[in-house]
Amino acid sequence: MKYIVCVTQSPDTAELPKVTVDQAESGNQGLELITNPWDEYAIEEGLRLKEKQGGSVLAITVGPAGTEGALKSAVAMGVPKGVRVWDDAFAGSDALAIGRILAAAVRKEGDYDVVLTGKTTVDGNGALVPVALASALGAALLSQVAKIVAIGDGKITVERLVEEGREKVTADLPVVIAPVKEINEPRYASFMGIRKASRAKFDVWDAAALGINAGSVGAAGAKVAWGNLSKPPAREGSVVLMEGETVEEKVTKLVDALMAEKVI
């Protein structure tokens, strides 16, 4: 079995409120970047599949020099190898183009069984890359995956989180999987992994190596433009104290209020 994990860097979620509109528009958020938190679930699941089923795991990221952080995190967690994919022609790519670039990289790697990606990135939060990637590969997309039930004989069965609960889906391999956080608890980096990651050198694949037409990606091929950005208004909360003679009375009022607000 061959597993490929697509990873990227994003600002720390806690830092996001500090981003100004100008920074968001320029694409330079001026924040320290970490591995996109959703990608950690994908990395962990890739490692678990390899540990259970055997085979190999490869991490791929799209980005210019200096964006190897997510690859290094993957190596520190136990992924043996990573590849950075970049060409100046990729700058300004939208989610569709990133999907195409990743698909080309996956194809270059050859026969694969499962591609895992974070379900979204915490900065753009579009959740489009897994869709674009699966579409470009012509593979089934299994989104919202909370559990891999079985894999083998050219098929995979998973549980997906849906509004009503969970549904079981079986698909032919290869597939693209975008997991939710219920799927696992990502492991910590190991010290041996950290030593490997700090010394790791990653191959770089450019447009020519991937056989990508430069006009179909990057700013030239972008179908989406981000214009007129604005920050959402700050949330205003208020405090309501539940009055009552007894705890039971206060709790009953609280439950009624929560039901009236459709919180529960």
Added chain:
Amino acid sequence: MDFAFTEEHDMVRKMVHDFAAKEIRPVINEYDSNHKYPRFLLPRMAELGILGICIPVRYGGAGMDYISLGIVSEELEWADASVRETIAVHLALNSLALLQWASEEQKQRFLVPLATGEKIGCYGLTEPAAGSDVAGLRSTARKDGDDYILNGEKMWITLADVADYLLVFAKTDPSQRHRGISAFMLERGMEGLTTGTIEDKMGVHASNTGWIAMDDVRVPKENLIGQEGEGFKIAMSALDDARYTVAAGAAGTIRAVMEAAVHYANEREAFGQKIGQFQLVQQLIAKMALNYDIAGLLWQRVGWLKNQGIRNTKETSMAKWFATEAAFAASSDAVQVHGAYGFSSEYQVERYLRNSKGAVIYEGTTQIHQLLQAQYALGYRHDKPLRCELPAYDPEAWGEEG
């Protein structure tokens, strides 16, 4: 000059910080309130390699450098000093003493299981009547054939009731002061060896602090660490290592209480504005920021010296003295920023204040460090080379399997 942590250090910090945030902080208040040692953390830290972080891989450790040990100490104490104390004692006072002084056979026998976390170590130097006056210790080790017979009592021993291997110091020549002391590795289960826990403490409630009693404990000569009469030097060099972790840990306390104070000052309002807007509150927070940087620079200098294999007793003493006093002051100021809420256990800053008082006493009181610094400055004290020095960090050799 290079003031940057390496990428490896950044990854170590993230890993240990995540561990402290996810697995220690959510439960530590409960353990602190109940005066209970969070024993469940030992197998977790063993599994992650934290218990042997700066021990070479061939001795069962993670093969990282001494700066990583400082980072681990800072991040663990960011959660709670009690957990950092486990590292100071198990790793710095016991395992590093073995790395420096033990024979190869003893390293295989004791250091390997300690570094993997299969066994836990402690260090018994202090006695009911001998703390700062180490040379005045009264425990004895009488030669009897190929064995030694140990008698005496140790007090204020961290992990006394937890440890499997107890590094204790006793006089093989009671007529001498420091030259008469020798070091022995005791093993739990040895006849005549008993331990107990001291329940009532002002702080570090989640640490196990206790006593060791030795009543005719027969110890084979294979458990003598270093040579006869070398115990004082072994004890002091181990204290250098532990003081380093205490200094780095204290920086973690300063960071934790500063984060809490900043958060509170940006939320709490008085007289129509956030209290962070008041200059006297700002002054308290400014001092925390300054002292965090000074404490950090002092412990990181020691880490660098250790990596190079350069003796650092003076620099370590300075780092420990400054950082622990600064942590106590920062915790007290953080309680002040929180006002009456800081005085209650609802907010965590009072726990840091109670914990930080211990650190200005143990591993050399502030007064001992002041004496040391004065003696260095006045030219009264010079560090002589030791028969066995703590090995310098060698990234290649330390990462190699045995």
